[in-house]
Amino acid sequence: MTAIGIDLGTTNSCAAVWRGGRVDVLKDAEGYPVTPSVVSVRENGETIVGRRAARELEINPLHCYRAVKRLIGRRFTDPQVKLTQETSAFEIQPAENGEAWIQGRDQLLSPSHISAMVLARVKASAELALGKKIDKAVITVPAFFNDAQRKATLAAGEIAGLRVLRIINEPTAAAMALELDRESPQIVAVYDLGGGTFDLSILRVDAEGEIDVLCSNGDTFLGGEDFDRALVDHVAEAFIAEHGVDPRGDVLARARLKLAAEEAKCELSEAEQTRILLPKPFMVIGVEREPVALDAPLTRATLEQLTAPLIARTIEICALALEDAGLSVGEIDRVVLVGGQTRMPAVQAAVKSFFGRATMLAPDPDQIVARGAAVMAAALTGQLAVELSDVTPFALGVQSARDEMINLIPAQHKIPARKTVAFTTVVPDQDAVTVRLRQGGSEDPRDNLALGRFDLDGVRPGRDGRVIIDVTADIDADGVMTASARDRGSGRVQNLTVETMGLSPRAIERLAKQLRTRAREAAEETPRL
Ligand code: AMP
Numbered sequence: 407m408t409a410i411g412i413d414l415g416t417t418n419s420c421a422a423v424w425r426g427g428r429v430d431v432l433k434d435a436e437g438y439p440v441t442p443s444v445v446s447v448r449e450n451g452e453t454i455v456g457r458r459a460a461r462e463l464e465i466n467p468l469h470c471y472r473a474v475k476r477l478i479g480r481r482f483t484d485p486q487v488k489l490t491q492e493t494s495a496f497e498i499q500p501a502e503n504g505e506a507w508i509q510g511r512d513q514l515l516s517p518s519h520i521s522a523m524v525l526a527r528v529k530a531s532a533e534l535a536l537g538k539k540i541d542k543a544v545i546t547v548p549a550f551f552n553d554a555q556r557k558a559t560l561a562a563g564e565i566a567g568l569r570v571l572r573i574i575n576e577p578t579a580a581a582m583a584l585e586l587d588r589e590s591p592q593i594v595a596v597y598d599l600g601g602g603t604f605d606l607s608i609l610r611v612d613a614e615g616e617i618d619v620l621c622s623n624g625d626t627f628l629g630g631e632d633f634d635r636a637l638v639d640h641v642a643e644a645f646i647a648e649h650g651v652d653p654r655g656d657v658l659a660r661a662r663l664k665l666a667a668e669e670a671k672c673e674l675s676e677a678e679q680t681r682i683l684l685p686k687p688f689m690v691i692g693v694e695r696e697p698v699a700l701d702a703p704l705t706r707a708t709l710e711q712l713t714a715p716l717i718a719r720t721i722e723i724c725a726l727a728l729e730d731a732g733l734s735v736g737e738i739d740r741v742v743l744v745g746g747q748t749r750m751p752a753v754q755a756a757v758k759s760f761f762g763r764a765t766m767l768a769p770d771p772d773q774i775v776a777r778g779a780a781v782m783a784a785a786l787t788g789q790l791a792v793e794l795s796d797v798t799p800f801a802l803g804v805q806s807a808r809d810e811m812i813n814l815i816p817a818q819h820k821i822p823a824r825k826t827v828a829f830t831t832v833v834p835d836q837d838a839v840t841v842r843l844r845q846g847g848s849e850d851p852r853d854n855l856a857l858g859r860f861d862l863d864g865v866r867p868g869r870d871g872r873v874i875i876d877v878t879a880d881i882d883a884d885g886v887m888t889a890s891a892r893d894r895g896s897g898r899v900q901n902l903t904v905e906t907m908g909l910s911p912r913a914i915e916r917l918a919k920q921l922r923t924r925a926r927e928a929a930e931e932t933p934r935l
Contacts, residue, residue, distance in 0.1 A: 409542035409787045410532050411779025416475040416602030419443050420776035421532045424784030429777045434531040440772050443524045446470040455527040467495035467661040471520050476602045478517040479555030482506040486627045493635050495661045518558045519917050522565035543568045544783040546775050548603040549575035550624030550799050552855050553845050553887045561909045565917045571786045573884040577607035579778030580744045592739035597757050600745035602629040604720050606727045616793035621818045623727040630747040636712040637667040641702045651691045659689050674706045675749045710752045717756045730818050743768040802879050802887055805842040805851040807832045814879040817847050823881045831873040838863035843889045858902045866895030
């Protein structure tokens, strides 16, 4: 069976395949190269995914789930979840395991489950385009996705009935797609500003086609959505000044305003001015229940002013990445722009001004990541030889008994990686230890993501009375982390059990079955000629 590459995007998803010695982007069932990452659940329970679902954002705002990638693998208490709630019409609720899930019509839905519906749709379209079954895929994620976000994406793939051959970083995938027409060894910076996330990766691509990621930095909550939000807030303030009512407080008005703002933002990449026009009755307000329209003229200059802090933040991250890689701006040969938001002229200008003499490449930002994933899928199924070495953007460490962070694998270390560090017990006669694994670069463990803990009991002191525990941390090629501890005295080994985050294998299997049944039912419902 065939393996494909899938870019599971915040806004749109795209699939590509390696065939006949080249990469082809696979059109979706409606003939478009990308599929909106939107799921709409209608009142009768019918689930619609993709372009038709995106058309329902205004009529079914509470159960039209979009930009779910912003929630995947996040705890409900994460401040970003609150921000997502402010811009989403659907309701976000805490799940039993503490994650942020979405209030469906009759159950809470995990972001992995909704992403699986998008993946299942992309898979079905690809099967239609290729005329054969697909069971394997390489799926891309933002380079700055942490362990929980990566695991949640793997779970989405599994629920969708795909064997995920590898999770690869989006900027790395973009570089792999470009690598095919590389000329000479060079240092490439991939600036990836999509709908929800920003990544900056610096890579060395050598003449033999070997790709060596030198470092990755980013922000998983900085993307086109934030540009839209800046515009929505600006227009809402003007509306309040005129009518005394905040349109963001009304679910439908907010959904319509967000869509119109995004459209205006895209138009301003071409035009110098536009207007957001939402005709009467945009809202019905006041005791007289007066229907009003929203009519807001906008210039490119205003948009640029409103979003300047967001663009500045991406440039700050570029500077940090260069520092991590130990490179100066002058050493970058090429800058590759990836992600729909890089179509904004002010973004391009800021990147150009920061990187100076480097040549800028802007390949099709919607498809380049999926193309790279297809190259990787071909490499992993033995059709193509590609040498790739990636890094982990986060340190992996252990919280000590003194509440200090002891890093086992530093940030920007090559992956896969494995490191063992010896720890000793704190008090005499201690016969049990708790190892708490955390991901992140902060010195204060509480600022880093808790990956899990394990208790090793029945430990035996060595000859000098001390207990030595060897803690081994692993980061695999997907960037997923695991750990184990071994008591040298007794030889006992304990593996990490992830505490609360993520779906259990049983839950994944149950959801996969549910999705398969639904797909079968839908196929049976379709009248055949
Ligand atoms: P991606 O995740 O790469 O599909 O990027 C999607 C983001 O790019 C969304 O926030 C879009 O609004 C934004 N986008 C798409 N086209 C344009 C454009 N012409 N100008 C500005 N932003 C755009």
